[in-house]
Amino acid sequence: MNDTVVIAGGGPAGLMLACELGLAGVPAVVLEERPARERSSGGMLLHARSVDALRRRGLADRFRDAGTPVWPRTHFAFLWLDLSELGETDYDLIVPQWRTEELLEQRAVELGARVLLGHRLTGLRQDEDGVEVRVGSAAGEQVLRCAYLVGCDGPHSTVATLGGFGFQVLAPSYYGVIADVAVPGDAQEHFRAGVHPEGQFGVLPMNPRDPSEVRLMTVEFDREPPAADVPVTAGEMRAAIRRITGADAEFAEPRWMTRYGSPTRLATSYREGRLLLAGDAAHPHPPSSGNGLNTALHDSLNLGWKLAATVRGSAPPGLLDTYHAERHPVGRRACMRALAQVPLQHPPERAEPLRELFAELIEYPEVNRHLVQAVTRVRYPIAYPGLPAKEHPLLGDTLPDATLRTADGEVEAAGLLADGRGLLLSLGAGQAPDLTGWSDRVNVVRAAEAGTLDARWLLVRPDGHVAWVDTGEADRDGLLAAVTTWFGPARPAG
DSSP: OOOOOOOOOHHHHHHHHHHHHHHTTTTTEEEEESSSOOOOOOOEEEEEHHHHHHHTTHHHHHHTTSSSSOEEEEETTTTEHHHHGTTTSSSSOOOOOOHHHHHHHHHHHTTEEEEEEEEEEEEEEOOOOOEEEEEEEEEEEEEEESEEEEEEOOOTOOHHTTTTTEEEEEEEEEEEEEEEEEOHHHTTTTTTOOETEEEEEEEEEEEOOOOTTTEEEEEEEOOOOOOTSSOOHHHHHHHHHHHHHHHHHOOOOEEEEEOOOOEEEEEEEEEEEEEEEEEGTTTOOOOOOOOOHHHHHHHHHHHHHHHHHHHHTTOOOOHHHEEEHHHHHHHHHHHHHHTTTTTSSSSSHHHHHHHHHHHHHHSSSSHHHHHHHHHOOOOOOOTTTTTTOOOOTTTTTTOOOOOOEETEEHHHGGGGGGGGGEEEESSSSSSSOOOOGGTEEEEEEEEEEOTTOOOOEEEEOOOOBBEESSSSSOOOOHHHHHHHHOSSOOOOOO
16 A cells, blocks of 8 residues: 655644654645745744744754744733743744745655645545546646545645544634834824724734834624635725724835734544544634644644554554544634634724733733633543542643653653654663563653653653553553553564
């Protein structure tokens, strides 16, 4: 069987998935409709949890250096949340989406992926053995045969439409315009940014070193955007600002513009046979402090190793279905978090009491933390049928940062997952269980006890989530059940 995975969409979700498949040696072809990469984009934030994930793959230094700006606050319905109060665990790294795509594409190509710009999906047909994909480009149409097709192609996903995916519509469409412009500081003072009866208008800094570089953003609720083939113009932005604020806004010709908007929807299933959805193709919602882009990255991190194991034939039964089981609730939460902000903004006369109440609530550190981490902090419910229920703060959570003392010297725990394989971490004295039969899928590392990790044994999945914890002598039966559940049966000896 053809072991190639075709990915429709070369944004963050598609490129992150190509990287994950490449780590596992699974060929990936990425179809990106745009003929070239623009150095402008709508998304501009990487959350701390995404940076953590990139660190686990050894990629964080590509995205962050001493000069990368860190945004010290975020907003919930334009009520500002102070990230600095949360310590070093939460922050927003200012990395434009185009740069994220550029770096992920470089890594994907290093790992063997083919990224085809100017190529669009025009048709598909799946059967028991694979998927036939029709692809159009300037050179004409071609047909690709693949094992699986993944739609990472945004809110108006062709894969979702042609694949017959069902959706729950959570809210009607909205209409927004983004323009990156240069506006002197004194002129910015005349902009009526904020929440208005007809929508919201934002003026966001783009460059901490040059305050004149700003992003203008409008959102009009319950309004359909123009057709996709209608060019977006400065006049359209000015008209939107006028409708929302009642005042004219003067600015030079934008350096870059885009239009956005769609109904808020949630796929009822992230998988239909050999077709899967990730990112905005599965859960499009209004802009929400970068949660769309960052949720998309984590969809791909969850899906990549499971899909790779399935293609290679080493996956245990049902592994690929855990992608929907684990990520669908996160997608729903991302949609709900975005939609929960609408009543706090529109219509203003009814929103004002809510805004006053929320302004008081976010003064409490616990509320501040919850609103910041509601989507980004993910812990999966992990249990094993037939075995005693385990409760441990680390179970289902991501492996925390820790410096470990091993026979080869000090290592960072995050770096032990750089190859995209599973990890059995043995802390302190004791005989490590024999996992020779899984040595092609799970690395075993012994280290001295670590005070920050209250455990003796940790089984960590390739996506960084802890799948088994033991605080005493190794429960061999429990550990082997966990290893088999996530990594399949042992490889026969010899």
